[in-house]
Amino acid sequence: MASINFDSDFWQQKLLLIDSRKLIFPAQSIFFAIKGRLTDGHHFIAELYQQGVRHFVLSEAPALEKYPEANFIVRPNVVQVLQEYAQYHRAQFELPVIAITGSNGKTILKEWLSQLLEQDYTLAKSPKSYNSQIGVPLSVLAINAQHNLAIFEAGISTVGEMQQLQAILKPSIGIFTNIGKAHASGFSNLEEKIKEKLYLFRQARILIYSINHKLLHQKITKTFTNTDTQLWSWGASTEAKIPMYTQVRTHKTLVQIHWTNKIVRLAIPFTNAAAIENCLHTVATLLYLGLPIQTIEQRIEKLRDVPMRLELKEGINNSQIIDDSYNNDLEGLKVALDFLQQKHKTSPEYSKTLILSDIPEFKNHQQYRSIARLLQEHQIQKFIGVGSVLSQVAAYFNAIAETYFFETTNDLIANLGAKISFYQESILLKGARAFEFERIAQQLKKRIHGTILEINLEAVTNNLQIYKNQLLPKTKMMVMVKASAYGSGSYEIAQLLQYNHVDYLGVAYVDEGVALRKRGIQLPIMVMNSAAYEFEILCKHRLEPVVYSLSMLNAFVHFLTTKALDTPYPIHLELDTGMHRLGFVADEMPVLLSTLRKHQSLLDLKGIFSHLAASDEQQHDSFSKQQIQTFQDLAQEIEQHLSITTIKHLLNSAGITRFPKHQFDMVRLGIGLYGIDPNQQLPLLQNVICLKTSIAQIKTLDAKETVGYSRKGTLKQPSRIAILSIGYADGFLRAFGNGNAQVKINNQLAPTIGNICMDMCFVDISHLPEAKEGDEVIIFDQREMIEALAQTLETIPYEILTNISARVPRIFYEA
Structure with a gap:
């Protein structure tokens, strides 16, 4: 095979693209279709061609007639090219x-x-x-x-x-x-x-x-x-x-x-x-x-710890902060702008703002013209330059709608709130160390509770793809984002799922679906529980109700007769195949079918589903298989009677791996998205959620002293006790006190002592002499720690995650 001529026009003045989601300049891009562990770049060729990309490096020969204007290099190994x-x-x-x-x-x-x-x-x-x-x-x-x-x-x-x-x-x-x-x-x-x-x-x-x-x-x-x-x-x-x-x-x-x-x-x-x-x-x-x-x-002396990731944090005035303030160079700026661009695609209601310092690697003023072009290409709407050089070249940035320039960081901070204000903006901070942009970050961040819940969005994407890989090509995926997406934040997770093209979202209640619609989520949303008084708002926001009883069906039909809808309204039927929670049973089929047939002009039966009662427990497999057969029979009866085809779904996270032959038309992914596989059959899943707090104070106490309410924590020897900024109001429940749980400090475990308070708790750090006030404390950051807490409560990981209080700020990041 002939070697590649890298001096040819194919390679001149081109931008390399390996992630189709980061496309900004189609005509100038070369797309490398890399086959990864979870994705294959060849699947995105048609989409990129439609968006204007004309240069591709592939390992599989394309159908040339589909891409008449494209230029292809085909080699066995794209990464090697x-x-x-x-x-x-x-x-x-x-x-x-x-x-x-x-x-x-x-x-x-x-x-x-x-x-x-x-x-x-x-x-x-x-x-x-x-x-x-x-x-x-x-x-x-x-x-x-x-x-x-x-x-x-x-x-x-x-x-x-x-x-x-x-x-x-x-x-x-x-x-x-x-x-x-x-x-x-x-x-x-x-x-x-x-x-x-x-x-x-x-x-x-x-x-x-x-x-x-x-x-x-x-x-x-x-x-x-x-x-x-x-x-x-x-x-x-x-x-x-x-x-x-x-x-x-x-x-x-x-x-x-x-x-x-x-x-x-x-x-x-x-x-x-x-x-x-x-x-x-x-x-x-x-x-x-x-x-x-x-x-x-x-x-x-001026070195400080370096953040290893870009974090999205809550800012003042409904803004969000992307804090990359520890260094400033051209390539790092490009990466950070890509991150800002991705966030804008999923949150278009936020305008894009950049606060940038002088760039030390630039030796002449003309190099800042390339920065100005880069910001125009990324459609930055507000630009704030800090430093003597940026102040001198302010005219380069005239094409940006709103610009400000300051000689020093002190000058900028002095003008915050007076000359400059922020509202509903994604603010990227990018500054060289000498400019101390962390001071700006502190001014812009929303003042928050000391305990935080971190959500790794890259891990969410990884886990989603792993489950997608378990599915047959035609199987759709619904992801459940009820209970604030298992405690992690419904909207942010829903954004990511919409970005990654899942087919449906599922919520428990109407207000959860309304909140997602108000923030721009357009995916179909199935609502598990709705009441008659909510039908109006449900229809207004195009939410699809689950109908699980004859009384609810009749109530919804009555509601629809009062509306002059152009098309039948989508609903989903829930069948009770053995769990005995909600749903129609076999004896109700005649009346159900008669009602559905009578009102087909009002109702669009989109989906039929049921729940497996014990999909994660092998000892109940015979019952699960009985449920599968019952579901199949009832769904088939409904479809045949109405002469329709619906989206049928039965499997949850555990069912996806344990009953792969019974995916029907769609599966429902829940806790598996967060890295918790009850069957532990998917070792490549990554933990998504980390609950952390900090040491507020350390006390050295004598033997026989007591700690906390009711004096439950009795010391048998002189001890160092750390008081942590988390309590049962945050979701760290009273049952975890008195040694029933351990937290991680400096990568070592420390047991609780005494009762858990509403906002505080105590741990024994006598064996951790290096621990100091302000140190980070991990409540859980991996599946094993979550499961250990669940075992303490004799419950399941779902309850641990959904118990995390809404007052605990969620911080979303990409590793």
Whole structure:
């Protein structure tokens, strides 16, 4: 097969697209139809062609007659084409590249090095955690002629992958962070994993690593002895190139460094082991690059923890904040604008606002013209520029409807509420570290309760796709968003489901459906319970009622006779096949069928459904199969009598995996969307929900002291007790007190002690000497913790999730 000519017109001035949802400029895009674990890009070719895309890289030959204006490159491996293109692009630039690999800390280290070096270099770097076989080439393709240093991270999951990344990156400086068991399943042992990762540095001038990792040190010295790669080791040993010794204090760590025949000391603003190691990697790197130790100390004092995701938070005046204020570079801005664009597609009622600082990597004013064009392309409606350079080039942004410019962050904050106001806006904050945009974020965020519920939208999408993959091609999917989407927030989850083209939503009550309609959800919505007095508002908002009794059917027919509707109104029939909750039973069929036939001009029977009473319990399988047969017989009788075809559905989350042959026309996905599979047959499901709070205060108490109401918590020995900002009014119920539940602090479990209060509770942290006031506390962040709480109450995970109070703010994010 002939090699690809990357100098051809096909590749010139094009934007690479691997996610069809992020299309902005169709005519300028090349779509790479990548086959992933859950999706296949080839399924979106027709849709993208219809939207104007004309350049495609595929692994399957298309039907050319369907796409007369398109240009196709067809190769067996689309990802390999992307990698070859990145390798070609990399070869056009002579610049030093720092490549980072290791089991943990790659992204943090990359971001910290960028912060520390942005004053000295024009940097290219990986956006977010782009370190995969796809992420690395996308990162490299961002290099341009202005860059004089690049920092990329590289991650692998199996043998053979690093060779591809090495060929793309060709690093001159390597950093090996550490070695551990993360992503270890693709390797036979740690030695093999180290060997594979070291391939990245086979042509590097220098390799920076910590001698504290003994096995890593052994393998590196053995691999690079008698090579041209210089080993730049650091650690608590005189064997290291740079001996470094640490002493952890309460709020900082003191470091003694033996460097150029001197002992120098500096303080770093971190006390946990992972942050200390990452920080010392940066020190070693900066020493290699020739920065004076005094400069290094000054810059490191300003380092702060880096958020690893873009979060959508509630803001003032019905606005939402996308806080990406920890750094500012061109590629990161593009990623953040893409995120803002996706949020706008699902929430078009919010206008788009960007608050941006000067960009340190830009060395001349003309480069800001590209930013102005980028903002116009993303249809930014309000732009606020902060910094002396942006103030000087304000005229570049005249095409934006509303603009403001300030020399400093202080100037902007002083004008908030006076000169500048916000209402119902999606506000993206993107600022270089020196501008301290976190201060702006604090001004714009809605003041909220200390306990929060985080919802991982990427995990929701992952879980949705996993369940879709269990379905037959013609099977539709309804997703239940009742009870505030199992506690996670109905509207936000419904938005995502609408964006991902599910067929139906299900709610319990009319007011839930009305709320979704008022916020722009257009999907068909089935309402499980409605009363006669709600029929008017139900029809006004095009909600489809479940009819489960003859009295309700007659009442709805009577209501419809008073309306002059142009078409029959859609309804769904609920059948009772053995659960004996709501629904028609077999004995009612004659009257039901007669009524339905008589009023076919008023009623459009869209769906027929029932509930399995014990779909997740194997001991009741014979009863479940009996229910399936009863449902099939009754539904068939109804359809034949009325000469219609309906959407028939019976299976819930557990039923989807346990009874795959009985999907009928649609399935109803519920708690499985949130990563809880009662049968544990889908190991790739991800947890969606994390309930967290913080330590409000710590008390050291003597033995025999008591804690909490009714003095239920009696101490048998001197103890450290943490008071947490969560109580039974938040959903952490009284039954969890007195040692009946455990929470996670610094990744270690701590039991409750004493009774749970309305707004507070107590945990024993005597075994956690490093725990301090303000520390994050995880109530649950994985299925096992949710199930443990459910077992305490002798209930099911549904109840744990739906008990989370509405006063607990929901924060939605994409990892």
